[in-house]
Amino acid sequence: MIRALPGVAAALAVAGLTLGTLVVVALRAEGVARLGPGDWAAIRFTLVQAALSAGLSVALAIPVARALARRRFAGRGVLITLLGAPFILPVIVAVLGLLAIFGRNGALSSVLGWFGLPPVQVYGFHGVILAHVFLNLPLATRLILQGWLAIPAERFRLAATLGLAPRDVRRLLERPMLRSVVPGAALVIFLICTTSFAVALTLGGGPRATTVELAIYQAFTLEFDLGKAALLSLVQVAICACAAVIALGAAVPAGFGAGLDRMIARWDAPRGWRRLADGAIIAAAAAFLLLPILAVIADGLMALGGLPAGVWKAAGRSVLVALTAAALALALALPLALLIQRAGRFGGLIEPVAYLSIATSPLVIGTGLFILLFPVANPVALALPVTAVVNAAMSLPFVLRALMPALRDAEAAHGRLADSLGMTGWARLRYLLLPRLRRPAGFALGLSAALSMGDLGVVALFADPAQATLPLALYQLMGAYRMDDAAGAAVLLLGLSLGLFWVFDRGGRLNAAA
Amino acid sequence: MLRLENVTLCQGTFTLRAELEVPSGAVVAVIGPSGAGKSTLLSVIAGFLAPISGRVTWDGEDLTRLPPGARPVSVIFQDNNLFPHLSVFQNVALGIRPSMRLSREEEARVRAMLARVGLDGLENRRPAQLSGGQQSRVALARIAVAGRPVALLDEPFAALGPALRHEMLALVAELAAETGLTVLIVTHDPEDARRIAQRTILVADGIAAPPVDTAALFTDPPPALRAYLGT
Numbered sequence: 001m002i003r004a005l006p007g008v009a010a011a012l013a014v015a016g017l018t019l020g021t022l023v024v025v026a027l028r029a030e031g032v033a034r035l036g037p038g039d040w041a042a043i044r045f046t047l048v049q050a051a052l053s054a055g056l057s058v059a060l061a062i063p064v065a066r067a068l069a070r071r072r073f074a075g076r077g078v079l080i081t082l083l084g085a086p087f088i089l090p091v092i093v094a095v096l097g098l099l100a101i102f103g104r105n106g107a108l109s110s111v112l113g114w115f116g117l118p119p120v121q122v123y124g125f126h127g128v129i130l131a132h133v134f135l136n137l138p139l140a141t142r143l144i145l146q147g148w149l150a151i152p153a154e155r156f157r158l159a160a161t162l163g164l165a166p167r168d169v170r171r172l173l174e175r176p177m178l179r180s181v182v183p184g185a186a187l188v189i190f191l192i193c194t195t196s197f198a199v200a201l202t203l204g205g206g207p208r209a210t211t212v213e214l215a216i217y218q219a220f221t222l223e224f225d226l227g228k229a230a231l232l233s234l235v236q237v238a239i240c241a242c243a244a245v246i247a248l249g250a251a252v253p254a255g256f257g258a259g260l261d262r263m264i265a266r267w268d269a270p271r272g273w274r275r276l277a278d279g280a281i282i283a284a285a286a287a288f289l290l291l292p293i294l295a296v297i298a299d300g301l302m303a304l305g306g307l308p309a310g311v312w313k314a315a316g317r318s319v320l321v322a323l324t325a326a327a328l329a330l331a332l333a334l335p336l337a338l339l340i341q342r343a344g345r346f347g348g349l350i351e352p353v354a355y356l357s358i359a360t361s362p363l364v365i366g367t368g369l370f371i372l373l374f375p376v377a378n379p380v381a382l383a384l385p386v387t388a389v390v391n392a393a394m395s396l397p398f399v400l401r402a403l404m405p406a407l408r409d410a411e412a413a414h415g416r417l418a419d420s421l422g423m424t425g426w427a428r429l430r431y432l433l434l435p436r437l438r439r440p441a442g443f444a445l446g447l448s449a450a451l452s453m454g455d456l457g458v459v460a461l462f463a464d465p466a467q468a469t470l471p472l473a474l475y476q477l478m479g480a481y482r483m484d485d486a487a488g489a490a491v492l493l494l495g496l497s498l499g500l501f502w503v504f505d506r507g508g509r510l511n512a513a514a
Numbered sequence: 515m516l517r518l519e520n521v522t523l524c525q526g527t528f529t530l531r532a533e534l535e536v537p538s539g540a541v542v543a544v545i546g547p548s549g550a551g552k553s554t555l556l557s558v559i560a561g562f563l564a565p566i567s568g569r570v571t572w573d574g575e576d577l578t579r580l581p582p583g584a585r586p587v588s589v590i591f592q593d594n595n596l597f598p599h600l601s602v603f604q605n606v607a608l609g610i611r612p613s614m615r616l617s618r619e620e621e622a623r624v625r626a627m628l629a630r631v632g633l634d635g636l637e638n639r640r641p642a643q644l645s646g647g648q649q650s651r652v653a654l655a656r657i658a659v660a661g662r663p664v665a666l667l668d669e670p671f672a673a674l675g676p677a678l679r680h681e682m683l684a685l686v687a688e689l690a691a692e693t694g695l696t697v698l699i700v701t702h703d704p705e706d707a708r709r710i711a712q713r714t715i716l717v718a719d720g721i722a723a724p725p726v727d728t729a730a731l732f733t734d735p736p737p738a739l740r741a742y743l744g745t
Contacts, residue, residue, distance in 0.1 A: 022549060171593065413594045414597060416562060416589070416591065416593055416595075417580075417589070417591065417595060418612075419561075419562070419581070419582040419583055419659075420560055420561075420582045420583060420587070420588065420589040421583060421608050421609065421612055422581075422582075422583025422584060422612050423583065423608070423612040423613070424583065426613070427612035427613050427614070428612070431600060431604070431608065431612070431614065432597060435597075435599035435600070436599065
């Protein structure tokens with residue numbers, strides 16, 4: 001047996017960080033009467049943009065997933081792998097990429113200019129939606145593609161032998177699948193978009209495009225009104241918690257998911273114009289998702305050499321925060337996973353604790369920590385540690401999801417042998433469990449380091465400009481219209497995020513025995 | 515002496531009763547139809563299943579409440595007997611002490627046993643780099659160095675071909691003779707039972723019968739065994 005104490009301590013720490021900060025916020029919050037018209041607009045915008053982003057992402061993802069499911073072409077595997085990448089793509093880099101294509105001085109406006117048309121405007125309501133679709137279309141595509149690939153190949157073979165028209169295949173096979181997959185996918189994206197901060201901060205703002213997260217930030221930094229920030233935090237939690245409870249019932253994705261590049265032979269794939277249409281859809285989706293990132297890279301590589309020293313220092317701080325957050329997330333997740341495994345049937349009662357951070361938001365936890373720390377210490381001095389802690393809490397659900405299956409497999413395959421050998425406590429951990437957890441732990445460390453590296457959230461609440469992380473420094477460069485430096489910093493941030501993920505994920509695989 | 519006194523166990527609607535003794539140092543086969551409870555019987559002795567009544571004792575000591583690791587019992591399962599991420603040496607060393615902190619004398623014992631079972635020079639291999647027969651030898655080496663007087667073998671060589679299986683059974687018999695191990699080995703092949711075990715426990719119709727002479731059992735099988743053998 002593994003001792004329960006560390007797991008209980010981890011569970012309490014997580015509960016304290018999520019529920020504890022919530023209580024602190026609730027105690028500090030002022031009456032609902034304090035919600036002004038601007039705040040109600042923020043609530044409305046949060047819900048509307050999340051619903052619209054989710055609906056558009058899913059609607060666009062269906063034809064893309066269908067085309068990917070029934071066509072084979074060179075680069076299909078790479079494209080599907082890339083669909084997983086936005087998960088660890090720093091949001092601010094994506095925003096910069098969208099500006100490079102869709103911004104006032106972007107590629108699209110230039111093309112329009114050749115025809116004497118006015119440039120497009122990306123800031124505001126539609127900019128926020130555009131960014132959310134950009135960030136979530138890949139996730140929606142993967143989820144729906146998963147549904148397509150889950151339809152047994154025999155059914156499609158049967159459809160081909162019966163000579164069913166595409167219309168019949170849709171009615172008999174595809175629509176029932178979509179009915180079961182699409183609501184879950186849409187809910188997950190809705191949930192993600194309700195806590196949107198970095199996108200709203202950079203592309204939104206103003207009375208028509210402020211999310212609740214952004215309103216919390218503004219109550220903090222512009223008005224320094226803690227009572228109102230706390231009140232808005234409660235609103236945010238109410239929205240998240242409702243969405244999370246609904247989404248939990250639907251299928252929540254297991255993060256990256258492997259095996260999607262598998263191809264089912266499709267004899268029923270229609271030929272002719274539909275084939276061309278599928279090709280056009282795939283090309284358009286790939287262009288929409290890749291061009292912004294390629295544009296940032298093209299702009300930024302040149303500027304990389306001339307980056308100001310402050311950016312490099314910010315990068316150093318970010319790497320430090322990311323490594324701390326990753327280590328902390330694993331240090332919390334491992335004892336929790338062991339406790340859940342040990343508790344057997346009762347593990348289901350402990351597991352939700354780890355997912356509490358989904359039902360709250362980084363800025364809410366940040367607000368709670370600020371209220372707690374303010375009387376005893378200077379929160380600004382603690383900006384980086386607090387950021388690491390909040391980032392760890394946010395990536396905990398993913399880390400736990402990565403560890404649990406491997407832990408269950410290890411116990412199922414070798415638990416009885418270990419029992420009969422009397423392997424308990426440290427010996428069991430050292431010689432059975434840790435070696436079996438190496439690969440998922442490497443993946444999880446990479447994931448949480450990359451998420452933390454690219455996070456522009458709670459750090460904006462606390463940090464003064466001199467102590468910025470790289471995403472915050474990048475935001476400041478954008479604010480100062482130093483777009484070349486911003487692109488350079490974005491390339492650096494992108495490289496560091498993907499690099500951290502790669503190093504950890506690779507490290508977990510290296511020398512790992514089967 | 516291993517004793518099962520008035521043991522009854524239940525798994526859902528399935529029940530098994532056992533009232534039997536196995537003398538120290540004996541090698542006993544356990545035979546019976548699939549699903550009759552052969553593995554279940556071993557699970558009770560190993561401590562993975564608690565009986566609803568009765569006691570399991572070894573040399574008069576009551577084992578019934580002890581966890582598997584605290585019993586004087588080693589187990590070889592049908593599969594997953596080796597940790598794939600540990601070396602051959604480490605897999606055997608675990609038998610002596612789970613912490614694997616061995617004294618020089620104990621390390622020497624592990625090496626000597628590996629040589630004894632014919633695995634000289636393979637100490638640092640991983641299980642995946644061994645053949646099926648070699649993997650079985652590692653598991654046998656572990657129970658031989660473990661110093662636990664009872665070994666439970668649950669169809670351990672089912673995945674091996676006949677020639678290799680006979681070789682392994684011979685090795686079990688030799689190791690048992692050398693170390694004084696008391697062995698219970700589950701098999702579904704009467705030939706295996708005849709080869710290795712003087713006496714055999716028949717598990718059928720919800721009862722694990724006391725061991726009887728193997729040759730006599732197969733010469734004049736009771737109805738349940740007759741039905742299983744198809745003779």
